[in-house]
Amino acid sequence: MMTTRAEKYLKTAKLPHIWCPGCGHGTAVNALLEAFERMGIDQDKVVIVSGIGCASRAVLYLNFDSMHTTHGRALAFATGVKLARPELKVVVLMGDGDGCAIGGNHFIHSARRDIDLTAIILNNSIYGMTGGQLSPTTPVGSSTATSPNGNLMRPFDICSLAKAAGATYVARSTTYHVAQLARYFQKAISHTGFSVVDVISQCPTTFGRRNDMADPVDMVEWERDNAIPLAKAQQLSPKELEGKIVVGEFVDGSQSNGNGRGDGPLP
Amino acid sequence: MRREIRLAGTGGQGLILAGVILAEAATSEGFQVAQSQTYGPEARGGSSACSVVIDGEEIDFPEAEEPDILLVMSKEAAEQEIPKLKSGGVLICDSTYVKSIPPADASVHMVPISAIAKQQLGREMVANIVALGVLAELTGLLPHDALEGAVLARVPEKTKDLNRRAFAAGVAAAEKALQVRQSA
Amino acid sequence: MTPSHKQRLVQGNEACVEGAITAGMRFYAGYPITPSTEIAELCSRKLPAVGGTFIQMEDEIGSIAAVLGASAAGMKAMTATSGPGFSLMQENIGYAAMAEIPCVIVNVQRQGPSTGVATAPAQGDVMQAIWGTHGDHPVVVLSPASVKEMYELTARAFNLAEQFRVPVVLLADEVIAHLRESVVLDRETLPFPIVQRKKPSVSPSQYLPFKADADGVPPMANLGDGYRSQFTGLVHDEAGFPSTRPEVVNSLIRRLHHKLEDNRQQIASFEAVHLDDAELVIVAYGSMARAAIAATRLAQERGLRLGVFRPVTLHPFPHEELVTAAARARAILVPEMNLGQLVLEVQRLTAGRCPVVGWSYVRGELPTPDLVLTQALRLLEAEEEYEDLLQLAALVRDDIVRPDWWLEQEWGA
Numbered sequence: 095m096m097t098t099r100a101e102k103y104l105k106t107a108k109l110p111h112i113w114c115p116g117c118g119h120g121t122a123v124n125a126l127l128e129a130f131e132r133m134g135i136d137q138d139k140v141v142i143v144s145g146i147g148c149a150s151r152a153v154l155y156l157n158f159d160s161m162h163t164t165h166g167r168a169l170a171f172a173t174g175v176k177l178a179r180p181e182l183k184v185v186v187l188m189g190d191g192d193g194c195a196i197g198g199n200h201f202i203h204s205a206r207r208d209i210d211l212t213a214i215i216l217n218n219s220i221y222g223m224t225g226g227q228l229s230p231t232t233p234v235g236s237s238t239a240t241s242p243n244g245n246l247m248r249p250f251d252i253c254s255l256a257k258a259a260g261a262t263y264v265a266r267s268t269t270y271h272v273a274q275l276a277r278y279f280q281k282a283i284s285h286t287g288f289s290v291v292d293v294i295s296q297c298p299t300t301f302g303r304r305n306d307m308a309d310p311v312d313m314v315e316w317e318r319d320n321a322i323p324l325a326k327a328q329q330l331s332p333k334e335l336e337g338k339i340v341v342g343e344f345v346d347g348s349q350s351n352g353n354g355r356g357d358g359p360l361p
Numbered sequence: 362m363r364r365e366i367r368l369a370g371t372g373g374q375g376l377i378l379a380g381v382i383l384a385e386a387a388t389s390e391g392f393q394v395a396q397s398q399t400y401g402p403e404a405r406g407g408s409s410a411c412s413v414v415i416d417g418e419e420i421d422f423p424e425a426e427e428p429d430i431l432l433v434m435s436k437e438a439a440e441q442e443i444p445k446l447k448s449g450g451v452l453i454c455d456s457t458y459v460k461s462i463p464p465a466d467a468s469v470h471m472v473p474i475s476a477i478a479k480q481q482l483g484r485e486m487v488a489n490i491v492a493l494g495v496l497a498e499l500t501g502l503l504p505h506d507a508l509e510g511a512v513l514a515r516v517p518e519k520t521k522d523l524n525r526r527a528f529a530a531g532v533a534a535a536e537k538a539l540q541v542r543q544s545a
Numbered sequence: 546m547t548p549s550h551k552q553r554l555v556q557g558n559e560a561c562v563e564g565a566i567t568a569g570m571r572f573y574a575g576y577p578i579t580p581s582t583e584i585a586e587l588c589s590r591k592l593p594a595v596g597g598t599f600i601q602m603e604d605e606i607g608s609i610a611a612v613l614g615a616s617a618a619g620m621k622a623m624t625a626t627s628g629p630g631f632s633l634m635q636e637n638i639g640y641a642a643m644a645e646i647p648c649v650i651v652n653v654q655r656q657g658p659s660t661g662v663a664t665a666p667a668q669g670d671v672m673q674a675i676w677g678t679h680g681d682h683p684v685v686v687l688s689p690a691s692v693k694e695m696y697e698l699t700a701r702a703f704n705l706a707e708q709f710r711v712p713v714v715l716l717a718d719e720v721i722a723h724l725r726e727s728v729v730l731d732r733e734t735l736p737f738p739i740v741q742r743k744k745p746s747v748s749p750s751q752y753l754p755f756k757a758d759a760d761g762v763p764p765m766a767n768l769g770d771g772y773r774s775q776f777t778g779l780v781h782d783e784a785g786f787p788s789t790r791p792e793v794v795n796s797l798i799r800r801l802h803h804k805l806e807d808n809r810q811q812i813a814s815f816e817a818v819h820l821d822d823a824e825l826v827i828v829a830y831g832s833m834a835r836a837a838i839a840a841t842r843l844a845q846e847r848g849l850r851l852g853v854f855r856p857v858t859l860h861p862f863p864h865e866e867l868v869t870a871a872a873r874a875r876a877i878l879v880p881e882m883n884l885g886q887l888v889l890e891v892q893r894l895t896a897g898r899c900p901v902v903g904w905s906y907v908r909g910e911l912p913t914p915d916l917v918l919t920q921a922l923r924l925l926e927a928e929e930e931y932e933d934l935l936q937l938a939a940l941v942r943d944d945i946v947r948p949d950w951w952l953e954q955e956w957g958a
Contacts, residue, residue, distance in 0.1 A: 141768045159770075162778065171617075173600065178572055393726075395726050395727075421839040
């Protein structure tokens with residue numbers, strides 16, 4: 095997308111942003127704006143809610159009604175917004191720690207309710223803003239500021255978690271696969287029900303530097319080289335899938351019960 | 362004039378509901394009323410007690426300090442509550458469960474409330490309504506029709522007849538108790 | 546006695562819900578917890594009938610968050626809880642204060658700390674209600690002492706929240722919440738009109754969401770109104786954009802504080818009972834005030850002049866009136882169902898004008914008026930004996946540190 099097309103979606107006076115050079119979050123936000131542009135959305139009818147962390151900072155630059163809330167609680171705030179004004183589209187931007195560690199309870203219960211929100215998780219496997227600590231999606235073996243000898247514990251698979259908890263649109267892509275990402279965003283936002291897009295993003299500053307990928311290009315190439323489409327992944331053994339990023343639509347959006355639109359009885 | 366009524370027994374006996382009904386009857390009669398309760402974490406069993414304060418004027422302290430009227434429907438409640446009864450007050454014991462009581466400076470009535478509910482009405486769960494009938498007759502606290510009206514306004518439609526009979530059975534048992542006392 | 550046809554027997558928690566709906570509450574989010582649960586249950590039944598929304602959230606953190614989201618989107622919103630849930634809500638209460646999102650939080654106090662006694666009354670959350678969330682922050686704390694006040698103060702809580710864009714805590718206790726009283730509750734008898742939040746009078750392009758009017762309160766555009774509002778918990782400038790500039794930090798923190806402090810006369814309220822000629826003043830709030838007021842009745846019967854000063858707003862505190870009362874009294878007794886919380890505020894505000902002694906009653910029940918009177922009499926005796934105020938102050942401190950000091954001697958508690 096050309097900068098000129100993006101401008102109307104940005105509070106340009108608030109730029110430059112705080113993200114480091116080479117950060118994946120700007121790429122992901124650009125794909126989100128591309129999705130908005132293709133959808134021809136009414137900017138006054140979209141509310142963007144976020145929590146705390148690098149990913150959540152995005153709302154401060156976006157020219158929409160927005161709430162930059164507390165760490166982990168974005169989905170719960172967004173639930174209130176949606177129920178108060180069901181006609182608004184509510185998009186929730188979170189990081190992996192924000193959305194799935196401190197906010198994990200709200201995440202699974204939003205999925206259970208199938209409430210009509212779009213949860214976008216900018217997943218860089220690290221707590222970037224606080225300087226690179228272990229997150230719930232840090233791969234086994236990765237070095238972080240709080241796992242200096244390598245992470246021993248299994249990470250969450252956000253898409254499996256969302257699917258198991260009842261989300262009715264679930265997809266994953268990466269900041270390398272920008273066109274696919276924008277397409278998934280568009281489908282997620284158009285979907286009525288709880289939609290989740292797990293965006294594999296890169297943090298060269300706090301993750302890459304500790305894991306032999308200090309150059310942002312290394313990290314994007316890691317995304318490119320390890321991404322496997324869902325259909326292909328289904329043919330592979332767990333052993334063969336180790337270290338891979340399975341991209342695709344895990345729940346295709348055809349099964350929402352519509353309970354969470356905000357204008358009917360609630361579960 | 363301030364009157365304090367305390368109903369105490371075991372959770373599940375319906376004494377809090379009985380207190381609410383008593384309070385509603387007093388409210389409909391235009392009195393100032395305060396009703397409170399203490400209970401444990403159990404939905405059934407455990408101790409349960411309820412106070413109703415009735416006054417013609419504004420009620421400052423909403424709980425019972427020294428009850429004028431005390432109904433006890435379990436042994437434990439009798440042990441705990443009887444010492445707090447105002448001297449010269451009215452004590453009503455469900456003799457189904459309260460077999461003996463410490464000496465009390467009170468007008469004491471032993472009425473087999475739960476047994477009446479079980480034997481005459483076939484349902485021990487209406488013992489609380491029997492108790493209200495007993496209380497109404499023994500104390501003259503509120504008009505019978507006000508109390509009976511409050512009972513019927515609170516209970517489900519299909520149990521109205523049962524509850525009407527339970528209230529009447531309580532009134533009759535109290536009349537009998539008074540006769541026994543007078544002839545004794 | 547003439548029967549009043551409008552008089553009903555209503556429980557405190559029920560009156561709270563009626564007051565909220567009267568004030569315009571149309572959104573409730575909560576999580577079940579004794580002794581506040583009736584509020585959630587009633588909201589789930591009553592809100593749909595008035596076009597409102599109820600949701601049971603996954604925890605109290607989510608409950609207050611959903612309330613703030615709904616309020617930012619234009620709904621008058623409330624949650625209710627008790628101690629453990631109130632603790633969980635603290636962070637987002639701070640967010641409400643910082644982002645200036647109106648909300649009402651009902652805390653029905655039970656015996657703490659931790660799980661404590663779920664069904665027993667206490668007043669141990671006074672300090673938390675006022676100072677609970679981190680950082681200096683504005684909050685209004687109201688203390689109801691009757692079922693009728695549960696109705697009126699809940700409605701007033703919404704008014705204050707909307708007028709000043711602050712979180713308002715209705716700090717009830719188990720006694721008042723579960724008490725049923727004969728009351729007449731209707732909108733017509735509310736002693737104040739219902740307040741709506743102030744909307745922007747400028748176009749979206751000119752709107753600065755955190756630029757305050759002369760009263761210290763910025764007009765509020767709701768999400769979805771086309772103003773591209775931006776809420777954040779970060780220190781922010783008038784446009785709502787985060788800032789770390791010292792002058793921005795200073796002016797925001799001071800404005801948030803001053804919008805309540807400068808309007809304290811309008812907010813602070815109290816009840817005085819036999820205060821004018823009282824030689825001993827009891828400062829009591831919530832259900833404890835009922836015991837204190839009854840103690841003045843017992844005192845009168847014995848020819849003693851006892852008065853009660855009942856703060857209705859625990860924060861901001863009606864301090865001018867308290868100072869006036871303190872200047873006339875021989876001593877002040879502050880009975881509380883905690884180890885001495887508001888007594889510290891009373892001591893600070895009266896600044897030595899008369900001895901102030903706390904009495905702690907932490908047995909998970911309301912003391913009887915007789916017990917309160919006994920403490921009052923002991924204080925009057927002690928005040929005569931200890932002519933040196935410093936000596937008495939030492940006694941007072943001792944009593945606060947070891948609050949059962951009197952009780953143990955007298956009742957072997």
